Amino acid sequence: MSKIQLVIIGGFLGSGKTTSILNIANYLIGQGKKVGVVTNDQGTDLVDTNFLKLKGLTAVEVTDGCFCCNFDEFLDRIEKLSKLNMPDVILAEPVGSCTDLIATIYKPLKAKKVQSIEIKPFSVIADPKRLKKLILDKSSNFHAEINYLFKKQLEEADIIALNKIDLLSKEEKEDLIQFIKGNFKNAELLAISARENINIKQWIEMIFTKESAENTLDIDYEIYGQAEAHLGWLNLTAAVDSTVKIDINKVISEISDKLRKEFYKVNGEIAHFKLLAVSGIDWAKASISDISQQLSFDKMAQEKKF
Numbered sequence: 001m002s003k004i005q006l007v008i009i010g011g012f013l014g015s016g017k018t019t020s021i022l023n024i025a026n027y028l029i030g031q032g033k034k035v036g037v038v039t040n041d042q043g044t045d046l047v048d049t050n051f052l053k054l055k056g057l058t059a060v061e062v063t064d065g066c067f068c069c070n071f072d073e074f075l076d077r078i079e080k081l082s083k084l085n086m087p088d089v090i091l092a093e094p095v096g097s098c099t100d101l102i103a104t105i106y107k108p109l110k111a112k113k114v115q116s117i118e119i120k121p122f123s124v125i126a127d128p129k130r131l132k133k134l135i136l137d138k139s140s141n142f143h144a145e146i147n148y149l150f151k152k153q154l155e156e157a158d159i160i161a162l163n164k165i166d167l168l169s170k171e172e173k174e175d176l177i178q179f180i181k182g183n184f185k186n187a188e189l190l191a192i193s194a195r196e197n198i199n200i201k202q203w204i205e206m207i208f209t210k211e212s213a214e215n216t217l218d219i220d221y222e223i224y225g226q227a228e229a230h231l232g233w234l235n236l237t238a239a240v241d242s243t244v245k246i247d248i249n250k251v252i253s254e255i256s257d258k259l260r261k262e263f264y265k266v267n268g269e270i271a272h273f274k275l276l277a278v279s280g281i282d283w284a285k286a287s288i289s290d291i292s293q294q295l296s297f298d299k300m301a302q303e304k305k306f
Contacts, residue, residue: 004118010122012127014290016127025037025052025091054278065095066097099149120212127289128167128176270289282302
């Protein structure tokens, strides 16, 4: 019996993990592979899980905490996926504030000698805006502890995927590549765009041909804890019942505009805002990963009014 290949793809909030996983899954399915996904976040009834299911993938979730704090539940979800569709590959997306996964997931899996799983190299996705704020610390409204967390995520990676290169000039891309190469020497680097499907095939080839170096972190858990404490979380589900037709694309846009204005008032920052709206057989999903960023739709509702 062949082993399930477990691929963990990390990265800070809003870096593009879910979009990347969707594209990787679609490519593997196109190659005849069965794929399952494990999502993860601090709340329940996760946007990412529902989004991936709406896209036709088999997805389960680990909720109310990160993989590293819920290792047994993580193993349980892998077992659940195995019973659902016996996948060849499981793609796992840890919560965006998580790091130290080599110590808390990779090594415990090996210690347990889980015979059915072959764990592949750890990829970390880097958002260009977050990298710029790491380089130019003064430009960020985030606390220094959060930049510490982001840096530790990159230090742990076997593969760093510099995402959203379609939004960068040639000079910006080269500057960031040089910064990564100079500061995170243990990782292989690939420049990608998950949204535009640039270099996804090359990334997959790297994942399935490279061995994990198991880059164990020297991490200050007091600073790590402070970083997570600075991040606020809200998970909200609401039902709207109306006697008149509603344009759900417009509703999503108005909610995000209101949110951004309120954060501007208090000189706050948005790490990641995402909203999924479902009505009948149609749906829309959009997100913001920086307070200066305009709302970006992963999918707009086609009928628009419901």
